[in-house]
Amino acid sequence: MVDSQNEWTQMPLEDCMEAIIDYRGKTPKKTSAGIPLVTAKIIKRGRIEEPAEFIAPSDYDDWMRRGIPEPGDVVLTTEAPLGEVAQLDERKIALAQRVITLRGKEHLLDNTFLKYLLISEPIQDKLKARASGTTVLGIKQSELRKVTLSFPPLPEQRAIASILGALDDKIELNRRMNATLESLARAIFKSWFVDFDPVKINAGQMPADSYDPTLLSLFPSTFQDSELGPIPEGWNVEPVGKHVVIKHGYAFKGEFFSKEPRRDVLLTPGNFAIGGGFKGDKLKYYEGPVEEEYILLPGDLLVTMTDLSKAGDTLGYPAFVPESLKYRYLHNQRLGRVFINDDSPVGAAFIHESFRTSRYRSHVLGTASGSTVKHSSPTRIRDHEIAVGTPEVHALFEERVSPLVEAITRNDRVSMRLGAIRDRLLPELLSGRLVVMNSKGTPEQLIA
Known part of the structure; x- marks a missing residue:
């Protein structure tokens, strides 16, 4: 170039x-x-x-x-x-x-x-x-x-499109890989903590398939009745509030909101996908003072406290705060920040998946207030009941799911860097300030 x-x-x-x-x-x-x-x-x-x-x-x-x-x-x-x-x-x-x-x-x-x-x-x-x-x-x-x-002339157009397209193709591939990894984490959770497949296997009610002996040894072979229905023998039904603290964010002042991009971004329910997960659009920029306790960190777990739709499309759903090369994310009052208690056997991945189940969803909507705008609260969410197993079961779940979460984070990090490269190249290439000279090279060679 x-x-x-x-x-x-x-x-x-x-x-x-x-x-x-x-x-x-x-x-x-x-x-x-x-x-x-x-x-x-x-x-x-x-x-x-x-x-x-x-x-x-x-x-x-x-x-x-x-x-x-x-x-x-x-x-x-x-x-x-x-x-x-x-x-x-x-x-x-x-x-x-x-x-x-x-x-x-x-x-x-x-x-x-x-x-x-x-x-x-x-x-x-x-x-x-x-x-x-x-x-x-x-x-x-x-x-x-x-x-x-x-x-520019058509050959140069195609070379420019090839470079920018290769970056976007890799970003899209990472997005699809992450969707697969998230589905896998959700499937493991459902099998262990919703369907209780290991108990059924131990009871001879279904084949072992790919379940390993270590996992099966941590589950009993019988069920017990509970207010949630049958759960593994020896497990307890407990409110989420026994394991987590959920804190409201800060009511940031509207006079400091900015229409122009800023480093500080207030996360809102608009940044949550239906079903859970983070969305990077609808950013609300802020240029006022910020107290340290309301600065979010990558990996923090959030839940929505308010939803503007009548159906409460995102109410109560969770998302992990992503890393960002551009922004510092802030915790506003419409979101709850979830802290796992030190003495709890459960981990963040377990709570995250618990907040995506249909039973949890029914609880959140059933206890919500408001008609046009739906509201929940830390107290209502903490009242949701879950089946809790032994510390060993929960430790193994976090051990199995953590590599999936780390892979998702790694893919997101790569995609951020590729996006930054694309955003730097795009105005230079499309203005003619940078011209692709060697259109026979691959996009990777040209970028390097």
Whole structure:
């Protein structure tokens, strides 16, 4: 790479496009299953999140009359929010309102390059400059068509797209690996502490499969009745409050909230995924004084105390605080910080998984207050009852799950660094200040 600009072209977006597909003004009939519907709310941070809405296959041809999206097409949200970008893969999808599909002319504009170009700050600024609305910004197709794009020759576009794409591919691979690791941790918990499979194996009710003798030796071969139903003989039913302390965060003052990115970020229920887990969007920046006790550390366990939805979608769910290269996370009043008691046999992984079970979920919703906004409290959560085994069982669970948690953390750390590299390269490459000279090299060679 060298500092220069080489034969870049500038022209309006409409002149670069082979297809512009816009479904605004139409609302499809939605179903619980079928062909995934790509809506504006699931296009985030350069990717399409798992769809939660669908249309019937029998309605597809009638609905998609304005044009069929193709693999590689770029989707752009035009309102609520404006300017989120992603690229379609091989899956058959339907387009919802507030989403426009763009397809560059084959011999002029590479679609993957187009994705990164639309993500870049100069193009995002142009979109906002042509947008209308006060509370919610939106851009009309007529205005979008006028946005000027600047791009190098096609071979250089493809080389740039290859470099940035390789970084994002690795980040996406790490995300999928982490989802698999989290599923494995959840499966171990369910087997040991919900279904009590080791007891059933010891009783001859199911085959041993891959269960090792060490694990089986820590479980009895009989059940006992309890208020939770059958639990292993000798185990106890105890409130979570016997094992943890849950503390509210601080009511940070609104006068110090910032619309511009800052080092300090207040974590809110919006940073929790449905079902548990951390979400890195909807960051709330803060630039005021902070007491040390409200500074969160990587690995801290949090639960949500408030949810703005009627269904309480995230209420009571847990998340571990991630590491960050950019931010210092702060503990606000809508979240509970979970501390494991020193004399408790259970560990953080056990509590985290306990807070994701259906029985816990029923307890949280059943004890919640409020109608439009749902509230829980440390006391209500601590009243939730769990089945507690011997210290040896819980120690083995933490031993088995800890490597999974460490692998997730390691993958997140790698992804953060790759993301930082991508974020540094993107404006340099897309402005022409850095030009890819050796387009025959692999992305890894070029980055190195």
